Amino acid sequence: MFVVMIFAKLRWALLLAICSLLMGGKAQAESTEAELKAAFVYGFTKYVEWPAETLQASPESFELCLLGDRNAFFEALSDLKGKSVKNRPLRVREVSHADNFKSCQILVLTDNEAGHFESVLRRLSGMPLLTVNGSSRFLQAGGVISLVSEDNKMRFDINLAAAQKNKLVLSSNLLKLARRVLQP
Amino acid sequence: MKRLNPRLTLISLLLATAGAPAAWAKTDLTALSLEQLLEVTIVGASKYAQKQDEVAAAAVVITRNEIKAFGWRTLDEALASLPGIHTSYDRQYSYIGTRGFGVPGDFNTRILLTINGNRVNDVVYDAAISGHDFPLDLDMVERIEFIPGPGGAVYGQNALFGVINVVTRTGASVNGTEVALSYQGLESARTGRVTWGKLLDNGLDVLVSATARKSRGEDHFYSFPGASVDYPWLSGESGMARGMNGIKGQQLFTRLARGPWSFDLTFGDNRKDDPTAQFFSEPLKPGQYQRDQLLLTQLQYEDSFIDDTLRLSGRLFLGQARYKGLFYYPSPNLSTGASNWQGIELRLLSTRWVGHKLMLGLEMQDNTRRDQANLYPADPASNYLLPGSGWRGGMFVQDEWLLNNNLSATLGLRFDRNSVTGNAMSPRAALIWKAAPSTTMKALYGRAHRAPNAYERDYDDRVSQVANPTLGGEAVDTLELVLDQRLGKDLNLRGSLYRWNMRDLIVLGTDPTDPSRTQYHNAGDVEATGIELSADKTWDWGGRLRGSLSHQDVAYKGGSRLDNSPQRLGKLNFSGPLAGTGLRFGAELQYTSKRQTLDGTDLDAYWLANLHLGTDRLARGLEISLGLYNLFNQRYAHPGSEINWQNSILQDGRSARLKAIYHF
Numbered sequence: 001m002f003v004v005m006i007f008a009k010l011r012w013a014l015l016l017a018i019c020s021l022l023m024g025g026k027a028q029a030e031s032t033e034a035e036l037k038a039a040f041v042y043g044f045t046k047y048v049e050w051p052a053e054t055l056q057a058s059p060e061s062f063e064l065c066l067l068g069d070r071n072a073f074f075e076a077l078s079d080l081k082g083k084s085v086k087n088r089p090l091r092v093r094e095v096s097h098a099d100n101f102k103s104c105q106i107l108v109l110t111d112n113e114a115g116h117f118e119s120v121l122r123r124l125s126g127m128p129l130l131t132v133n134g135s136s137r138f139l140q141a142g143g144v145i146s147l148v149s150e151d152n153k154m155r156f157d158i159n160l161a162a163a164q165k166n167k168l169v170l171s172s173n174l175l176k177l178a179r180r181v182l183q184p
Numbered sequence: 185m186k187r188l189n190p191r192l193t194l195i196s197l198l199l200a201t202a203g204a205p206a207a208w209a210k211t212d213l214t215a216l217s218l219e220q221l222l223e224v225t226i227v228g229a230s231k232y233a234q235k236q237d238e239v240a241a242a243a244v245v246i247t248r249n250e251i252k253a254f255g256w257r258t259l260d261e262a263l264a265s266l267p268g269i270h271t272s273y274d275r276q277y278s279y280i281g282t283r284g285f286g287v288p289g290d291f292n293t294r295i296l297l298t299i300n301g302n303r304v305n306d307v308v309y310d311a312a313i314s315g316h317d318f319p320l321d322l323d324m325v326e327r328i329e330f331i332p333g334p335g336g337a338v339y340g341q342n343a344l345f346g347v348i349n350v351v352t353r354t355g356a357s358v359n360g361t362e363v364a365l366s367y368q369g370l371e372s373a374r375t376g377r378v379t380w381g382k383l384l385d386n387g388l389d390v391l392v393s394a395t396a397r398k399s400r401g402e403d404h405f406y407s408f409p410g411a412s413v414d415y416p417w418l419s420g421e422s423g424m425a426r427g428m429n430g431i432k433g434q435q436l437f438t439r440l441a442r443g444p445w446s447f448d449l450t451f452g453d454n455r456k457d458d459p460t461a462q463f464f465s466e467p468l469k470p471g472q473y474q475r476d477q478l479l480l481t482q483l484q485y486e487d488s489f490i491d492d493t494l495r496l497s498g499r500l501f502l503g504q505a506r507y508k509g510l511f512y513y514p515s516p517n518l519s520t521g522a523s524n525w526q527g528i529e530l531r532l533l534s535t536r537w538v539g540h541k542l543m544l545g546l547e548m549q550d551n552t553r554r555d556q557a558n559l560y561p562a563d564p565a566s567n568y569l570l571p572g573s574g575w576r577g578g579m580f581v582q583d584e585w586l587l588n589n590n591l592s593a594t595l596g597l598r599f600d601r602n603s604v605t606g607n608a609m610s611p612r613a614a615l616i617w618k619a620a621p622s623t624t625m626k627a628l629y630g631r632a633h634r635a636p637n638a639y640e641r642d643y644d645d646r647v648s649q650v651a652n653p654t655l656g657g658e659a660v661d662t663l664e665l666v667l668d669q670r671l672g673k674d675l676n677l678r679g680s681l682y683r684w685n686m687r688d689l690i691v692l693g694t695d696p697t698d699p700s701r702t703q704y705h706n707a708g709d710v711e712a713t714g715i716e717l718s719a720d721k722t723w724d725w726g727g728r729l730r731g732s733l734s735h736q737d738v739a740y741k742g743g744s745r746l747d748n749s750p751q752r753l754g755k756l757n758f759s760g761p762l763a764g765t766g767l768r769f770g771a772e773l774q775y776t777s778k779r780q781t782l783d784g785t786d787l788d789a790y791w792l793a794n795l796h797l798g799t800d801r802l803a804r805g806l807e808i809s810l811g812l813y814n815l816f817n818q819r820y821a822h823p824g825s826e827i828n829w830q831n832s833i834l835q836d837g838r839s840a841r842l843k844a845i846y847h848f
Binding site: 035080137 | 213214216217218219221222223224356357359383385387442443486487488491492495722
C-alpha cells in the first residue's frame, strides 16, 4: 500500500513539474475580481464629467465613498487612495447609512447592500454622484453603473437615465464600451 | 493524528514547487485603459471568500470558475474536492459522506440540499440526489455553498451534517445563446445543452436551459454471492453485465427575476439501468432500471423596509418527486414512490437594535402526497399500496450579537413539529473572535434532528423489506473549533477540530424475525472526533492551489467501527492558466483511506487523479475542453449496502471527455 502511495506522489510531482514548465513565459493580464473591479471604478473617472460646482465644493480631494461590508472589493478600492483624479488626490472613505453622502463624488455599494439598493438610491436620486455596484438589480433600482463578471471577464452596464438625473455627463466612448445601456 | 505528518510534508513540497512562477511582476491595473481592462481575465479567490470569516461555520464556496477549471460533471464530483467529504457510488445513486459519516445506501438524508434556497430533498426518501440524477445541469451553476456541521437551528429537517446551497446563473450572466456538446469515451456518454438568457430592457432577467444526456456506461464484471432465502435459484451467479449501465436523462431550468421577485423551475428526469440487481433481484437480467423525476418550483420575494432596518424574504414552493424501479424476481416488480409537497417560508432580518442582527423564520410544508407502492404486473392481486401524507413546520429565532469590535456571539433556537415524531428543539450557539485582522477563531455548538422518512418507517414489500412503525427520530450534537488565518494577501489557512455525537441513528439492518428481510432500526449512538486542515493559495499569475487533510475517528458507542467511514482524506486542487497557450488547467488529486464494508472487511485506500484542460473563449465564442478522469486508471471500489448482492462495487477506470461550448 505504501509503495502505491509513493508512486502516486511521484506521478503527481511529475505532473506539477510539467505544469510549471509549461507556465514559464510572460505574465498574463490576469487579476482577482476585486482588483479588476477597483481598476474599473478608477477607469470610469476618466470618462465621466461631474458638474463643476460639485468639484469646486471639495477642491482638496476627490471623494470615493464605500458603503457596505469590508470585503475584498472594499480593500482593493482602499488601495486606490492617493491616485490622481481630476487633478486632485483620491480620498477613499467608509460611509454609513446615516451619512448624507453630500461630499462624495463616487459611491460604491458592496454586494451585501443588495437589500438596501432601493432605499439608498431613492435618497440619492438627483445628487451628482456616480453610483457603482455589481448586480443587475442595482441598475433597475436607479444605480448608474453595474459591474458584472462574465466568462472570467469584467463587463459593465449603464443606466443612462440615472446618470442624467444625477447631472453626470458620460462620454460616448464609455457608452460604446458598455455591454448594455439602459436608455432613458 | 501524528501520522498526518507525511502528507503535510507533501503539501509544503507542492507549495514550494508550484510557488516558483509566483515571482512574476504584477500589472498595475489602474494604468490600463477601459478597453484593456475589458480583456483582463479574472482569477483567484471567490468574492465570497472574505465574508466567510463572519459565518458561524467553516463555510466554503465553489465558484463557476472552479467548476469550469476542473471539468466537474456532477455535483458530488465538485463536493468531493472539499475537506472532509468522501463520496461513493453504487451504480445507481451517489452518496456524500461527511466527517466520517456515510452509512451505505442512506440517500444523503442527513444533508440538506437546496437550489436557490429551495429544498431538493423529497418527502418519501428524503433523498438529496447529487450525482448524474441531480436535476440541474452543472453548467447552470454560479456557485455552490457548503456549510458543514449541523444547520438544524435554522434549516430544520435533514440539516444534520451540512447544508449545500446551489446558486444558479442569471440571464444577464448568460447574455445570449449557449450551445454545449460533450462526448465521453469508454462509457460513450453524450450530452447536449441549449441555453438562452438575457436581461431585457424592461428589467426582466430571463434564463431558459435544457439538457439531454445519454450514456451507455462501462461494462463491469459482477458477482451475486450468497443465498437468497426467497429466491434460492438466483444466488451464486456471476458474469459481465453488458449494456446494463446506461443513463438517459433530461434537465430543464427556467428562471425569471425582476426587482425583488424571482421565480425558478427546475426539472430533472433520470433513468439509470441497474447492472447490480439491487434489492436482490435477478442477476444479469437486462432491462432493470431505476428512474427519478423531480420538479422544483418557487416564487421568491426579497426586499427591505423601515429605513433598511428590516429585511423580508419569503418564498412559496412546490415540489413533486416520482420514483420508479423495475426489478425481476424473475417476474416483473415495479416499485414506485410519489411525493407532492408545497409550502411557505418567511424570514425577517432586523438590524434595528445596534449591535444585533435579529432573524426570525417560519416554515410550513404540507406533504400532500407521500405514496409508495409495489406492483406486480403479472399478478395484480399481489399489488401492495402504501398511500400517505404528512406535514412539518418550524419556527426559529437567531441573534448575531456584536459584543465588541472583535467579538460576536450567535445564539439560535428552532422549534420543529411534524406529523411523524412530534416536537423537536434544535439550539445553536457560536462565538466568533477576530483576534487580529487576519486571524479569526470560532467556537460552535449545534444540534440537529431528523424524523424518519416514509421509506424508512413505512415501506414494506412483504418480500425484501418490512416496515418499522416504532422507528423514532435521530439527533446529532456537534462541537467545533475553527481557526482561520490569512497570511499575506493570498494564502488562507484553516484548521477545524470537531466532535459530533449522533443519537438513535437510523440504519438499515435485518428483520430480527426473518434474517432474509431488511428493516430500518434506531441503531444506537455514534461518537466522532476529527480534525480538518486546509490551505488556499492564489498567485498573481492566476494560479490557485487548495488542499486539505482530514482525520476522523468514528465509532459506535461500544467501540465497533462504522461502515464506509474512511479515517483519512486528502485533497489537492491546482488550477491556473498555461502561459502563452490560452489554455487553463485544473488538476486534482484525492486520497481516501480504507473503508469498512458490510461484511467487516476493508476496501483498499486509493488515490484518484483528474486532469482538465480548457481554452478561454476562442474566436467566435467557442470554448473547448478536455477532461481526463481517473488519470492513472486507479482500480478502486466503494462499499455496497444492505440492498446490494455485492459487498463492494467497482468504480470507473480512466476515461476522457471532450466538450465544446458555443456562445452567440
